Amino acid sequence: MDYNKLAELLFPQIDKTPEDYEAMFPQRANAEGGAIITRLGPSPTGFIHLGNLYGAFVDERLAHQSKAEDGTPGTFYLRIEDTDDKRYVEGAVDTVINSLKFFDINFDEGAGCGPAAEDGEPTDSGDYGPYYQSQRGPIYQAFVKHLVSQGKAYPCFLTEEELAEIRAQQEAAKETTGIYGKYAEKSRNLSYEEIEANINAGKPYVVRLKSKGNAISPENCCMENGATCQGNSGNVTYQNRDGVMYIIVNDAVRGEVAMPSNDQDVVILKATGIPTYHFAHVIDDHLMRTTHVVRGEEWLMSLPIHVELFEALRFQLPTYCHTAVLMKLDDETGNKRKLSKRKDPELSLDYYRQEGYHPQAVKEYLMTILNSDFEEWRMANPDADLDEFTFTTEKMSSAGALFDLNKLNDISKDVLLKIPADELADFMLEWAREFKPKAVPLLEDKEYLTKILNIGRDDAKPRKDLIYAKQIFDFISYFYDDYFFIEEQIPEQVSDEDAKEILKRYLETYDHSDDQSQWFEKIRTITADLGYAVKPKDYKKHPDEYKGSVAHVSTVIRIAVMGRSQSPDVWTIQQILGEDRVRARISELIG
RNA sequence: GGUCCUAUGGUCAAGCGGUUAAGACACCGCCCUUUCACGGCGGUAACCCGGGUUCGAUUCCCGGUAGGAUCACCA
Numbered sequence: 300m301d302y303n304k305l306a307e308l309l310f311p312q313i314d315k316t317p318e319d320y321e322a323m324f325p326q327r328a329n330a331e332g333g334a335i336i337t338r339l340g341p342s343p344t345g346f347i348h349l350g351n352l353y354g355a356f357v358d359e360r361l362a363h364q365s366k367a368e369d370g371t372p373g374t375f376y377l378r379i380e381d382t383d384d385k386r387y388v389e390g391a392v393d394t395v396i397n398s399l400k401f402f403d404i405n406f407d408e409g410a411g412c413g414p415a416a417e418d419g420e421p422t423d424s425g426d427y428g429p430y431y432q433s434q435r436g437p438i439y440q441a442f443v444k445h446l447v448s449q450g451k452a453y454p455c456f457l458t459e460e461e462l463a464e465i466r467a468q469q470e471a472a473k474e475t476t477g478i479y480g481k482y483a484e485k486s487r488n489l490s491y492e493e494i495e496a497n498i499n500a501g502k503p504y505v506v507r508l509k510s511k512g513n514a515i516s517p518e519n520c521c522m523e524n525g526a527t528c529q530g531n532s533g534n535v536t537y538q539n540r541d542g543v544m545y546i547i548v549n550d551a552v553r554g555e556v557a558m559p560s561n562d563q564d565v566v567i568l569k570a571t572g573i574p575t576y577h578f579a580h581v582i583d584d585h586l587m588r589t590t591h592v593v594r595g596e597e598w599l600m601s602l603p604i605h606v607e608l609f610e611a612l613r614f615q616l617p618t619y620c621h622t623a624v625l626m627k628l629d630d631e632t633g634n635k636r637k638l639s640k641r642k643d644p645e646l647s648l649d650y651y652r653q654e655g656y657h658p659q660a661v662k663e664y665l666m667t668i669l670n671s672d673f674e675e676w677r678m679a680n681p682d683a684d685l686d687e688f689t690f691t692t693e694k695m696s697s698a699g700a701l702f703d704l705n706k707l708n709d710i711s712k713d714v715l716l717k718i719p720a721d722e723l724a725d726f727m728l729e730w731a732r733e734f735k736p737k738a739v740p741l742l743e744d745k746e747y748l749t750k751i752l753n754i755g756r757d758d759a760k761p762r763k764d765l766i767y768a769k770q771i772f773d774f775i776s777y778f779y780d781d782y783f784f785i786e787e788q789i790p791e792q793v794s795d796e797d798a799k800e801i802l803k804r805y806l807e808t809y810d811h812s813d814d815q816s817q818w819f820e821k822i823r824t825i826t827a828d829l830g831y832a833v834k835p836k837d838y839k840k841h842p843d844e845y846k847g848s849v850a851h852v853s854t855v856i857r858i859a860v861m862g863r864s865q866s867p868d869v870w871t872i873q874q875i876l877g878e879d880r881v882r883a884r885i886s887e888l889i890g
Numbered sequence: 891g892g893u894c895c896u897a898u899g900g901u902c903a904a905g906c907g908g909u910u911a912a913g914a915c916a917c918c919g920c921c922c923u924u925u926c927a928c929g930g931c932g933g934u935a936a937c938c939c940g941g942g943u944u945c946g947a948u949u950c951c952c953g954g955u956a957g958g959a960u961c962a963c964c965a
Contacts, residue, residue, distance in 0.1 A: 340965090462963090473892085476961070559893070575964085601960080621895090668902070703902065761927095761928065864926080867925095868925095
């Protein structure tokens with residue numbers, strides 16, 4: 300078979316060679332001396348979930364933390380993986396970029412990363428484009444053509460029915476499914492004339508890799524059992540394990556990973572002329588000079604395919620970082636399972652936006668599950684910027700981490716405490732504009748809101764009860780008349796008459812200009828006059844001698860003014876609320 | 891089913907042949923306190939099972955078990 304002739308028959312319109320592309324996309328200047336080049340390759344649905352964010356975070360940190368010899372940092376770029384013919388969602392690239400920007404994750408180059416054009420359309424930036432796989436057709440085809448001309452790939456005309464039949468046969472015989480070994484022979488052995496006839500007849504076809512298989516044989520490799528040898532692409536070791544060729548790859552997060560080498564004649568070019576993920580990954584990450592490929596664990600099993608592809612093309616293998624998938628405890632089965640888009644709203648980044656989690660809190664949380672020594676570092680450096688932490692792939696867990704909302708909330712409390720109240724007020728308003736529009740006019744009084752958010756923050760032991768916007772709003776809602784209502788019952792120790800009496804006397808003696816001790820002194824007086832214990836301990840010791848304690852009296856006032864029994868300090872709240880509101884609310888309750 | 895990954899308290903996790911087996915979150919109790927939150931003190935709670943190797947295994951090896959991942963012209 301004349302493979303050159305075959306390549307020409309299949310790709311007459313392709314005139315560029317791999318060498319041309321190698322020259323067009325030379326090694327990156329900053330890749331020398333340790334700078335890391337990473338990429339994010341989302342599909343163009345624009346849907347970014349927590350898992351994507353998790354990976355993007357790793358990519359970003361790895362690239363921007365690393366430095367070339369001359370001090371320039373690594374590069375983190377955005378490539379859109381739209382090889383699937385599923386519909387392209389309008390504005391998806393913008394969505395991706397903006398979703399990540401919300402978390403301070405910024406790209407250096409790639410799709411949509413250039414300055415906006417005059418008509419407002421986003422442009423791409425960088426010298427290694429195009430950054431959309433759908434626009435890279437000729438590039439992929441040039442490499443496929445090259446492989447065909449070397450006899451390393453071939454066209455396959457198997458129809459869906461034939462494929463299904465083979466599959467059924469294999470399943471019945473309990474064999475591995477797919478096109479490999481004897482099942483590949485039919486297509487592999489097609490003569491030039493047969494192929495030409497098929498093409499002239501307009502039959503659709505795919506291009507498959509001609510796998511070298513993984514059996515140890517004289518023409519393949521004749522290593523002794525257990526012996527190893529180095530691969531051409533670097534970073535790969537082959538080993539004969541009882542007649543089966545294994546690949547051993549050093550994964551940055553998992554260490555050495557061993558598995559049987561690929562024996563499937565995988566599809567590299569679909570009937571549409573568009574490559575599969577496997578092929579696009581190999582070509583793109585090589586040509587765009589990616590040094591570290593960060594991706595989910597679900598890709599680990601296709602590593603042998605990628606290794607064979609890298610070897611066949613004589614490309615250098617990148618460093619792989621297969622990250623663990625995010626898990627969750629299933630309510631029904633009680634087992635761990637992968638977070639799913641359909642069942643788990645907390646997977647969607649929108650969930651955190653709706654609830655009003657601060658991006659910094661989500662980042663901080665992600666970092667704690669990403670690197671096990673982060674929490675320790677954070678305790679030692681409570682005020683340091685997140686970027687000062689040195690992130691390492693070695694410290695990443697290879698088991699799936701369970702998503703823990705409790706932990707997120709705990710971290711969020713600390714994060715929000717460090718954000719100045721007026722910034723938090725802006726954050727609340729922004730959140731409300733999107734998710735609680737009715738409250739916007741109220742929250743627009745920034746001075747008022749800032750005062751509220753600032754309660755108890757400057758103390759030596761600052762309050763930590765602010766977690767996320769939605770929760771915060773509920774927490775402070777009584778400051779706004781529209782949302783104020785009596786939510787709780789008065790304590791059982793206090794009779795209805797006493798409650799009225801307490802409030803009546805409170806209102807009579809109320810002086811808005813009292814300082815906190817004067818104010819509390821008056822409550823003590825009321826407490827004592829009505830037969831309640833001024834010191835809660837007295838009541839605790841001698842419950843028979845008192846109706847209740849000052850705590851219960853205070854609770855009545857709390858409920859009158861705030862509608863609830865739990866809140867920060869009453870005096871402070873009243874000062875913010877203003878005299879009119881306080882008086883009005885109490886009068887209202889007295890009736 | 892084949893292949894691969896993983897296995898320390900409820901959760902996240904230190905540990906990398908000899909430890910009273912850290913820490914954080916959650917939970918419980920006490921203290922502080924006019925409630926709550928914060929803070930302080932204390933507490934419950936773990937090395938999946940079985941074989942080896944070794945003077946000694948949570949740690950190394952093998953087997954089992956469990957959970958997860960993956961087996962497309964989807965990524």
